[in-house]
Amino acid sequence: MPPKRTFYRGRFAPTPTGPLHFGSLVTAVASYADALYHKGEWILRFDDIDESRKISESVDTILRTLEVFGFEWAAKPTFQTERKELYHSILSGLLQDDLAYYCGCSRKEVKDAGRRTELGIIYPGTCRNGLPSGSVGRSIRMRVNHKSTQFVDRFAGPIKQNLGKEVGDFVVGRADGYTAYQLAVVVDDSVENITHIIRGADLLTSTPRQLYLQIQLGLDVPSYGHIPLVVDSRGTKLSKSTGASAVSTDYPLNLLLAAWKFLGQSPPDRPLADVSEFWSEATNIWSAKRITTINKK
Secondary structure: OOOOOOOOEEEEOOOOOOOOEHHHHHHHHHHHHHHHHOOOEEEEEEOOOOOOOOOHHHHHHHHHHHHHOOOOOOOOOEEHHHHHHHHHHHHHHHHHOOOEEEEOOOHHHHHHHOEEEOOEEEOOOOOOOOOOOOOOOOEEEEOOOOOEEEEEEOOOEEEEEEHHHHOOOEEEEOOOOOEOHHHHHHHHHHHOOOOEEEEEHHHHHHHHHHHHHHHHHOOOOOEEEEEOOOEOOOOOEOOHHHOOOEOOOOOHHHHHHHHHHHOOOOOOOOOOOOHHHHHHHHHHHOOHHHHHHHHHO
C-alpha cells in the first residue's frame, strides 16, 4: 500500500534544447510515479540558464509531449532565466564571505596545469589566493575542502567524494556571465521547496558538489535518487546533443509501458486502455526497490 501522506515535492527539469527522447521520458516517468505513490506534488522546471543553447520552440514541444503522455504538474512551469538576479545576488554573497573567488584561468590553462582524474581535470588552485599579476577575473570558483562529502542515494546506495582531492575548486559563475548549473540547480530546488529528486545517473558524481553548496548556503538537502541511463547500441547515453530521436506521441501508452519495463517495474496485471489508466495503476504498483536491483546488476 502507498505510504500515508507526508510532504513530498518532486520535479522534472528538462533543458529546452530540443524535444524529449526516450531517456528523458524514463526520468519523467520515474519522478512522476514516485510523486504519485507518495501522494505528493510534482512540478516542472525548464533548466534554461544557458541561453546560448536554448531553442525557443522546444518549451512548447516539451509541454505538449508531456501532456500527451498524461503528466500533470502542480504549478505553473518555472524557468531558470527568471532567477538570474537571485543567482547573481548569491554569487556576490559567496564572494563577500570568501567562500568563492574570481579565477582568471582559461580552459586551456586549467587543462595544461591541472591533474586529470576519472571525474575530469582538477583545478590546480592558480587563483585561489588571488589573481596573478596581469590576470583578469573570468569565472567564479567555489572553495572546497578535503573533507569527504557523503550521502545515501536511494538507488545507488552510499556515495562518498572528497571534493578537494577528486574535483577541486569548481565553477559556480561561468566566464560567459551565466551562472553555472551546479549553483543554479541548488538555488532552484531550495526556492521551489523540492524534497525529492529523481534524475539520471550521469549526475550522480556532481551531486556532492551540490550538497557542499547546500551546506555552505545553509539550505535543506533533498533526497536524491539516480536512475540507470538509457543508452544506444554503442553504450552511449541518449542525449539531445548526440541527436537522440524524439519520442513519438502516436502511441503514448506503448512508450509508457516501455519506460516502466526499463525501470524494472512489475507490469500492470490487467490490460490498459489509455494513459490515464496507466497512471492510475502506476500510482499503486510503483516500487523504488526494483530500481535499486537494476543498479546492483
